[in-house]
Amino acid sequence: MNCTNPLRSGFIASLLAGLTLLAAPLHATDVSVHKNLQTGLLTWTSEEKGFSIELIQLMPDFVRAVYSKHDFPQKEIEHIADYCVFGSILKNTSEQQLTYKVSEWTYTDAQDKTHPVKSKSQWLQEWRKAGITFSWTLLPDDVVFEVGDWQQGFTTIKVPRDQHFDLNYRWTQDDVAYTGSLNNLSCAPATLDQLQ
Amino acid sequence: MSKIITLIITTLCLQLTAITLHAEWQEPELGYQLNPLVKPVEAPGFTLMDMDEYEYDFSEYSGKVVLLNFWATWCPPCRREMPSMERLHQQNAGKDFTVLAINQMEDADTVFSFFGVLETRPTFNILLDSDSKVSQRYNVRGLPTTYLIDKQGRVRYSAVGGREFDHPEVQKIIDALMQE
Numbered sequence: 001m002n003c004t005n006p007l008r009s010g011f012i013a014s015l016l017a018g019l020t021l022l023a024a025p026l027h028a029t030d031v032s033v034h035k036n037l038q039t040g041l042l043t044w045t046s047e048e049k050g051f052s053i054e055l056i057q058l059m060p061d062f063v064r065a066v067y068s069k070h071d072f073p074q075k076e077i078e079h080i081a082d083y084c085v086f087g088s089i090l091k092n093t094s095e096q097q098l099t100y101k102v103s104e105w106t107y108t109d110a111q112d113k114t115h116p117v118k119s120k121s122q123w124l125q126e127w128r129k130a131g132i133t134f135s136w137t138l139l140p141d142d143v144v145f146e147v148g149d150w151q152q153g154f155t156t157i158k159v160p161r162d163q164h165f166d167l168n169y170r171w172t173q174d175d176v177a178y179t180g181s182l183n184n185l186s187c188a189p190a191t192l193d194q195l196q
Numbered sequence: 197m198s199k200i201i202t203l204i205i206t207t208l209c210l211q212l213t214a215i216t217l218h219a220e221w222q223e224p225e226l227g228y229q230l231n232p233l234v235k236p237v238e239a240p241g242f243t244l245m246d247m248d249e250y251e252y253d254f255s256e257y258s259g260k261v262v263l264l265n266f267w268a269t270w271c272p273p274c275r276r277e278m279p280s281m282e283r284l285h286q287q288n289a290g291k292d293f294t295v296l297a298i299n300q301m302e303d304a305d306t307v308f309s310f311f312g313v314l315e316t317r318p319t320f321n322i323l324l325d326s327d328s329k330v331s332q333r334y335n336v337r338g339l340p341t342t343y344l345i346d347k348q349g350r351v352r353y354s355a356v357g358g359r360e361f362d363h364p365e366v367q368k369i370i371d372a373l374m375q376e
Contacts, residue, residue, distance in 0.1 A: 069270065089224060091357070134301060135328060136268060140337035148229025150357035151338045152273060
């Protein structure tokens with residue numbers, strides 16, 4: 001039987017992620033922000049050192065629709081819709097292999113506290129307990145990107161919908177770890193009429 | 197009658213989802229890079245049903261180069277690359293090559309409805325991996341993921357994320373594998 005204390009493992013994960021981020025070379029991140037004129041939703045994009053990341057605000061109703069389609073129980077649908085969910089697109093834009101692990105990513109909330117990003121494995125553990133076998137849509141945890149590879153999936157952040165936060169991500173290429181951050185991110189509003 | 201209504205509603209929902217996704221997701225350009233495996237590995241065998249409940253065994257494709265694609269109808273890049281897979285399949289008709297698309301965890305009605313919104317319905321085999329067991333055996337982490345398997349049944353190339361499979365560079369690789 002494999003038992004872990006989620007509070008303890010979360011603390012260790014954030015401690016390890018913090019230490020590894022400190023050890024990795026830091027680079028200034030060039031971020032572009034795009035506002036979708038049709039929906040008013042924001043997209044943040046950054047590309048550096050052969051790694052491209054794009055985060056797209058998703059509204060909770062969109063998230064609900066996705067998981068309803070896959071017959072999730074209402075409780076689990078509301079649970080994930082309560083998170084700040086982004087569509088994320090990650091790409092290897094370099095000419096060599098790169099890797100990333102979501103377990104090494106963190107976010108810094110408005111109170112300047114750093115937390116680990118919830119990984120796909122953690123979601124799947126919860127879903128299995130709820131009898132859900134569906135295992136797609138979320139950004140995979142641990143990926144090796146060969147040249148030209150890319151991936152699309154949801155990234156989930158647990159912050160109040162009206163608060164800003166920074167995403168601190170990490171990738172490795174040629175045995176060198178790099179970090180980047182997308183700052184001042186915000187969740188999609190709960191409803192369209194809350195868009196400014 | 198109720199089945200037809202369900203199909204129509206599902207089709208409309210899929211179209212609505214596609215519009216929403218189009219509005220909210222920026223769609224990256226599809227490349228054509230296939231990556232060679234340093235050490236080719238034997239492709240895991242499997243038996244799966246198609247939409248007409250006809251059973252296919254992977255061993256039936258022995259002696260052919262196979263483009264094995266893992267996909268789902270809700271996955272935007274999977275939807276985008278499918279027409280190029282069909283063109284690739286057609287331009288290699290009659291050769292020792294086939295495309296095989298393995299759908300993940302969806303039923304035949306959902307897949308059938310999706311084909312209703314495509315300009316050209318795929319003529320290659322679509323198999324249903326209803327519990328994702330086959331994708332797990334192939335260590336698929338995200339959709340779409342595609343493997344190119346040689347005539348000896350070894351995985352030789354991989355591609356994670358959408359591609360334009362009818363690109364001349366992909367065809368060159370397939371031609372080389374067919375000539376081995």
